[in-house]
Amino acid sequence: MAMLPAARQLLLSNWIQPSSANEQQQQERAERMVREAIDGSTAFSGSTLKIYTKGSYPNNTNVRRDSDVDVVVELQDCQYYEYLEGRSPAGRKHSPYVGPWTPATWRSAVRAALEAKFGKDSVDTSGTVAINVSAVPNSRPSADVVPSFAFIRYDDPAGITFHEGSCVFPTDGAQKIQNWPRQQLRNGRNLNDRSGRRYKEYVRALKNAENRLSADQVIKDLPSYFMECLVYNVPVATLKYGSLDDGFRETLAYLWENLDNGVAYADWVEPNELKWLFKGHQKWSVGDGKDLVMAAWNYLGYGS
Structure with missing residues (x-):
């Protein structure tokens, strides 16, 4: 249902x-x-x-x-x-x-x-x-x-x-x-201010979604920092869009569209802005991001 x-x-x-x-x-x-x-x-x-x-x-x-x-x-x-x-x-x-x-x-x-x-x-x-x-x-x-x-x-x-x-x-x-913890702290605060606090709210929402979905074995367990990284790459206008529900739906839609693109995520960065999100040795992959976003979308019933 x-x-x-x-x-x-x-x-x-x-x-x-x-x-x-x-x-x-x-x-x-x-x-x-x-x-x-x-x-x-x-x-x-x-x-x-x-x-x-x-x-x-x-x-x-x-x-x-x-x-x-x-x-x-x-x-x-x-x-x-x-x-x-x-x-x-x-x-x-x-x-x-x-x-x-x-x-x-x-x-x-x-x-x-x-x-x-x-x-x-x-x-x-x-x-x-x-x-x-x-x-x-x-x-x-x-x-x-x-x-x-x-x-x-x-x-x-x-x-x-x-x-x-x-x-x-x-x-x-x-x-x-x-x-790069100091840079992560500074940049995260800056984006949170510019997005009307939506950035950190949606990070927590995505972390909670991952906790629920991994506990139910819908997806594999992922590092919580990965969710922070994903939301950091969403434009401010998308984060601030509409109501809390509307904005989170648009955030997931933006993530899916760009993760499924094949090249759009190439310049995505960690919140410290000194490391690429999907280059080098990481604990996650583009596929992990797609699995998380699609599972969260379905769990919340956005496609219904």
Whole structure:
């Protein structure tokens, strides 16, 4: 039976809601406790580091009952860098790092600090990227702690234009992962303002749709960041179109039309605007996007 417009409007109104006040307090507690764990360790004495959250929590795109926290522990002493593809340094000299921190020793020290704070049974190191601190029901959500390094990408041979980010080295030997959380935060806020808050509302709606559809095994489970990326590439005029229901229908229609085009999505980017959405090594594909959009369209009964 097709979903009636009134029922769809009510569902979307629920789906666009951010974390509840209680969930936000628990998220803040998880972040604070990770900071306390790192600050309380003598292993980092003399080193300069930054601790900050990234992902849906600081970007305010997380959905209710899905409130995990990503915390970056970023070493500033050792700075990695690359030049934009096709560029090469023009006689620039970078002093080599001679300190004690390698990806392995840095990860080990962060793990030890977390185990000292939370206990070994609460710290899971089986992941290749993040170290997970388990949730405590009604107290704090789980936290994915990412042992990272400062990273710079130079866009010209002279190194005049550059972007500051972060990088992490997976334990399975895969190539390092570059992240741009500050740019993602800034650009997301900008688009949300220009779209009358529709951007983050529709990100949450699409995340909720994916949660429902993957739980029902209609589609495979997809990274929540992928939904944020997809909606980021929708024009402001489409996001702002009509009512909440009308605008989400037009958003899904725009995504489908362009994903099914074969070339229209070639210049789509992640919200940081420093990485292509469908180029390079990604955890998703164009086909994943099409499956998600079509399944969401059918679930909400837009074609009926």
